[in-house]
Amino acid sequence: NYKKPTLIDFSRTGDRSTGYISIAEKEKLPFVPKRIYWTYFTPEDVVRGFHSHHNLEQVLIAMAGKITLNIETNDGELFEFILDSPDKGVYIPKQCWRTMKYSHNAVQMCIASMEYDESDYIRDYSLFKK
Numbered sequence: 001n002y003k004k005p006t007l008i009d010f011s012r013t014g015d016r017s018t019g020y021i022s023i024a025e026k027e028k029l030p031f032v033p034k035r036i037y038w039t040y041f042t043p044e045d046v047v048r049g050f051h052s053h054h055n056l057e058q059v060l061i062a063m064a065g066k067i068t069l070n071i072e073t074n075d076g077e078l079f080e081f082i083l084d085s086p087d088k089g090v091y092i093p094k095q096c097w098r099t100m101k102y103s104h105n106a107v108q109m110c111i112a113s114m115e116y117d118e119s120d121y122i123r124d125y126s127l128f129k130k
């Protein structure tokens with residue numbers, strides 16, 4: 001009964017003359033957030049991620065720039081998402097292997113369901129596949 005990775009459309013209000021606002025409130029989120037962090041200035045030739053989580057669920061949003069996100073679920077299904085708009089997010093369920101590539105200007109926000117816990121990480125791909 002694992003959930004699948006899905007695109008979340010946060011939508012936006014506003015217009016070009018005032019700018020926009022997007023809101024992550026509980027109707028849009030698959031979990032109650034416990035932690036928010038962001039990554040930025042990742043060189044374009046660097047791939048991040050290469051891990052899964054036992055229990056952590058996340059939503060990734062490209063607040064600026066473009067993120068290419070590849071996900072392998074725990075039943076081997078493959079997904080690719082291009083995040084290039086701050087009104088979109090991707091829900092990453094637990095037990096998904098993920099890698100991310102970034103444009104030079106990308107700022108990635110992660111909304112997370114749990115506090116940081118290194119023991120929740122699976123950083124060995126062969127252990128993930130078991």
Ligand code: TYD
Nearest residue numbers: 035037039047048049050051115116117118
């Ligand atoms: P990691 O989750 O591996 O980053 P990414 O998936 O983007 O490559 O985290 C990178 C490092 O930062 C790792 O050594 C753990 C540390 N870290 C924390 O200490 N606290 C946190 O909340 C996060 C997300 C990472």
